[in-house]
Amino acid sequence: MSTTARPDPLATFESLDPATYAFTRRAWVDAPPAHVYQLVGDVSSISRWSPNATDAAYDHEAGPRAGAWFSGRNRKDGREWTTRSQVVRADPAVAFGFVVGGAENGIVRWDWTFHPQGRGTIVRQSWQLLRLDPALGTTRTDLDDLRRYMADSVEVTLASMAQYFAGDCGTE
Numbered sequence: 001m002s003t004t005a006r007p008d009p010l011a012t013f014e015s016l017d018p019a020t021y022a023f024t025r026r027a028w029v030d031a032p033p034a035h036v037y038q039l040v041g042d043v044s045s046i047s048r049w050s051p052n053a054t055d056a057a058y059d060h061e062a063g064p065r066a067g068a069w070f071s072g073r074n075r076k077d078g079r080e081w082t083t084r085s086q087v088v089r090a091d092p093a094v095a096f097g098f099v100v101g102g103a104e105n106g107i108v109r110w111d112w113t114f115h116p117q118g119r120g121t122i123v124r125q126s127w128q129l130l131r132l133d134p135a136l137g138t139t140r141t142d143l144d145d146l147r148r149y150m151a152d153s154v155e156v157t158l159a160s161m162a163q164y165f166a167g168d169c170g171t172e
């Protein structure tokens with residue numbers, strides 16, 4: 001007989017630990033890190049690959065640098081909404097990261113890292129829930145489903161990005 005407790009799928013919202021809602025996925029793309037970074041750092045490019053992000057643009061006179069803000073349009077399950085995000089890391093050819101909601105009180109952190117491998121780049125994309133918010137779900141099951149959905153979305157994004165570069169589109 002096992003005495004291991006199973007997590008309660010209906011655990012109270014306040015008892016959930018946002019740190020447990022994170023993942024990293026990776027893919028190899030046929031382009032050098034500097035080129036991949038340039039396209040990822042240009043947030044308007046994300047709609048080329050992401051099944052959820054339909055549009056993104058930096059604020060006037062902002063760009064891929066720490067502290068810069070941008071707005072992004074997203075969709076999921078027939079709903080659309082706009083987010084405000086702040087760049088928290090912008091190291092050309094190395095890493096790019098932003099926090100939805102801003103560095104001070106953000107809800108989700110997205111990070112991209114770029115590591116040279118052969119003639120291309122290993123791209124790692126990470127997602128981490130920073131704090132609980134009822135807009136994302138109110139039970140463990142809701143948040144497990146969200147993490148799974150976002151992981152699937154990232155896998156599609158990375159596969160689309162790899163295909164984009166393999167088709168010489170990345171040399172535009």
